[in-house]
Amino acid sequence: EAEVAQSPRYKITEKSQAVAFWCDPISGHATLYWYRQILGQGPELLVQFQDESVVDDSQLPKDRFSAERLKGVDSTLKIQPAELGDSAMYLCASSLTRDSYEQYFGPGTRLTVT
Amino acid sequence: AQTVTQSQPEMSVQEAETVTLSCTYDTSESDYYLFWYKQPPSRQMILVIRQEAYKQQNATENRFSVNFQKAAKSFSLKISDSQLGDAAMYFCAYRSPRGGSEKLVFGKGTKLTVNP
Numbered sequence: 001e002a003e004v005a006q007s008p009r010y011k012i013t014e015k016s017q018a019v020a021f022w023c024d025p026i027s028g029h030a031t032l033y034w035y036r037q038i039l040g041q042g043p044e045l046l047v048q049f050q051d052e053s054v055v056d057d058s059q060l061p062k063d064r065f066s067a068e069r070l071k072g073v074d075s076t077l078k079i080q081p082a083e084l085g086d087s088a089m090y091l092c093a094s095s096l097t098r099d100s101y102e103q104y105f106g107p108g109t110r111l112t113v114t
Numbered sequence: 115a116q117t118v119t120q121s122q123p124e125m126s127v128q129e130a131e132t133v134t135l136s137c138t139y140d141t142s143e144s145d146y147y148l149f150w151y152k153q154p155p156s157r158q159m160i161l162v163i164r165q166e167a168y169k170q171q172n173a174t175e176n177r178f179s180v181n182f183q184k185a186a187k188s189f190s191l192k193i194s195d196s197q198l199g200d201a202a203m204y205f206c207a208y209r210s211p212r213g214g215s216e217k218l219v220f221g222k223g224t225k226l227t228v229n230p
Contacts, residue, residue, distance in 0.1 A: 003158070004158070031216065033217070035218075040222065040223075041222055041223075042118070042205050042207075042220025042221050042222050042223055043159075043205075043218070043220050044220070045217040045218070048216065048217060055216070056215065056216075056217060091159070095216075098216050099212050099216075101147050101149075101164060101209065102161055102164070103161075103218060105151075105158045105159040105160070106158055107156075107157065107158045108158070
């Protein structure tokens with residue numbers, strides 16, 4: 001069964017350092033989402049891609065976060081510099097199209113900033 | 115903006131018993147989708163059940179069913195014959211209709227413990 005892949009699964013970094021997360025959606029899925037899940041909270045959307053284009057990045061802290069999906073397949077989310085408050089689970093999800101109701105989630109990357 | 119509220123941070127149930135998880139939401143849209151997602155420990159989130167707001171009939175998926183009360187903006191999940199594998203965080207989520215935002219708006223979740 002096809003799954004969304006994410007790496008690394010766990011990342012510990014010191015504040016002010018740069019960190020990057022990678023996501024490979026299910027093959028053929030045009031829409032890709034990055035969510036952030038703070039401990040004890042539900043996930044919140046950071047950025048949404050349709051193919052290689054950004055559809056929604058209204059909640060992305062653009063002074064330190066960046067995201068790209070250059071060839072419309074896999075995606076990278078970067079934080080530079082990391083802050084203590086960035087400690088969270090970063091989830092990637094994909095769907096076949098923008099209209100597809102079901103989003104398929106990856107296992108997430110748990111980030112700890114010390 | 116839409117909001118989703120899960121008022122039960124934790125719930126527990128005995129194996130083989132039935133449990134109901136609560137969810138309320140706020141929206142001005144007349145058509146939308148509602149979901150329950152399950153997030154087991156250290157595993158990815160998976161879709162349990164969905165409900166389209168225009169459908170009056172409550173959705174059912176095997177042991178999982180919902181009680182959708184559109185006027186009350188309530189969307190509860192009932193798990194029958196609870197199994198140890200049902201232990202997880204459960205998130206209620208809202209999505210706007212086609213043509214609107216595709217993002218999921220989640221509640222804070224309910225941690226379900228299943229006791230043997």
